Amino acid sequence: MAIDVPESSAGAKGKAPLIATTAAALGGYKKGIAIMDFILRICAMISALAASAAMGTSEETLPFFTQFFQFQASYDDLPTFSFFVIAMALVASYLVLSLPFSIVSIIRPHVAGPRLLLLILDTIALSLATAGGGAATAIVYLAHNGNANTNWLAICQQFGDFCQKASGAVVASFITAVILLFLVVMSGFALRRQ
Amino acid sequence: MMKAGELEIGEAKSSTPISGVNRGISILDFILRILAFVGTLASAIAMGTTNETLPFFTQFTRFRAEYDDLPTFTFFVVANAGVSAYLVLSLPLSIFHIVRSSAQKSRNILIFFDTAMLALLTAGASAAAAIVYLAHKGNTKANWFAICQQFNSFCERTSGSLIGSFVGAFALILLIFLSAVALSRR
Numbered sequence: 001m002a003i004d005v006p007e008s009s010a011g012a013k014g015k016a017p018l019i020a021t022t023a024a025a026l027g028g029y030k031k032g033i034a035i036m037d038f039i040l041r042i043c044a045m046i047s048a049l050a051a052s053a054a055m056g057t058s059e060e061t062l063p064f065f066t067q068f069f070q071f072q073a074s075y076d077d078l079p080t081f082s083f084f085v086i087a088m089a090l091v092a093s094y095l096v097l098s099l100p101f102s103i104v105s106i107i108r109p110h111v112a113g114p115r116l117l118l119l120i121l122d123t124i125a126l127s128l129a130t131a132g133g134g135a136a137t138a139i140v141y142l143a144h145n146g147n148a149n150t151n152w153l154a155i156c157q158q159f160g161d162f163c164q165k166a167s168g169a170v171v172a173s174f175i176t177a178v179i180l181l182f183l184v185v186m187s188g189f190a191l192r193r194q
Numbered sequence: 195m196m197k198a199g200e201l202e203i204g205e206a207k208s209s210t211p212i213s214g215v216n217r218g219i220s221i222l223d224f225i226l227r228i229l230a231f232v233g234t235l236a237s238a239i240a241m242g243t244t245n246e247t248l249p250f251f252t253q254f255t256r257f258r259a260e261y262d263d264l265p266t267f268t269f270f271v272v273a274n275a276g277v278s279a280y281l282v283l284s285l286p287l288s289i290f291h292i293v294r295s296s297a298q299k300s301r302n303i304l305i306f307f308d309t310a311m312l313a314l315l316t317a318g319a320s321a322a323a324a325i326v327y328l329a330h331k332g333n334t335k336a337n338w339f340a341i342c343q344q345f346n347s348f349c350e351r352t353s354g355s356l357i358g359s360f361v362g363a364f365a366l367i368l369l370i371f372l373s374a375v376a377l378s379r380r
Contacts, residue, residue: 150329152339
């Protein structure tokens with residue numbers, strides 16, 4: 001022990017600056033990841049909100065009518081679009097509520113708790129956003145192309161504006177899903193320990 | 195020298211329990227991966243082998259329903275097949291994590307691919323679910339007729355194949371969660 005102590009203190013002097021610099025550098029990259037996480041989170045929130053709003057305000061009334069058919073198309077005529085609006089609204093509100101946790105992980109880059117929580121909740125939000133986007137894509141595809149085998153007519157040929165708004169909302173939801181994918185991978189990368 | 199250095203830094207006192215828990219996590223990861231593989235493969239096969247022909251016919255309408263009549267179902271089959279192929283190929287990596295529980299870069303790679311496959315699987319499953327819902331209920335506003343009233347066994351088969359896909363998606367969420375927990379415990 002007596003022989004070891006001077007060696008170990010010299011070793012500590014030799015080691016400690018190295019440990020300090022590497023810890024500072026590694027804390028630096030974690031902080032950079034946390035800042036980018038915060039910015040991407042805001043972008044995803046805007047995109048999810050835009051998707052929900054665009055689909056929710058898609059309503060079109062054609063200027064002619066007959067006695068038996070209505071020529072009005074709104075998002076709640078199709079239950080899938082209602083699910084889409086609700087799902088994207090949930091994702092947008094989750095992203096708003098997760099901003100404080102993101103700020104906490106900027107301030108304290110080495111704590112694993114907030115990052116792990118954000119990773120788990122981001123994964124659930126990703127699957128919710130992708131589910132809404134995928135279901136709405138199936139209906140929008142059907143509305144654009146119809147289906148000859150099942151005798152389903154392509155309603156987009158009549159309701160042009162409605163279809164455009166719905167398609168735009170679906171694109172925004174996929175952008176949200178891609179951003180959430182990057183958020184999950186970045187959180188996983190920043191969780192590494194030395 | 196090594197012992198004094200480690201005591202000064204303060205680590206390596208509790209490494210054995212942590213690597214034991216990590217090993218348990220890796221074994222659970224392997225089991226969940228096999229479960230997800232079985233689920234997605236069963237889904238792809240169940241959807242891909244649907245074929246129903248009604249016993250009557252007219253001159254103008256076909257009374258035969260197959261999965262590739264609806265492009266969404268084709269996408270569903272392709273997505274499920276792709277995800278099940280990925281899960282099989284990731285089994286060796288999972289076994290590697292059981293053996294060496296402190297690997298970090300490979301766990302990161304696994305998280306990335308698991309998340310991408312989760313997105314693909316959920317998109318396929320939800321698109322097929324939307325079409326199945328439409329086939330069951332129809333839509334009066336868009337004049338879309340509910341084809342399930344005629345094609346009973348086709349509809350049952352496609353609805354049942356969605357279950358395996360959703361089980362696979364849930365298992366993938368748990369896999370991502372487990373990988374993250376194993377990464378953050380060192």
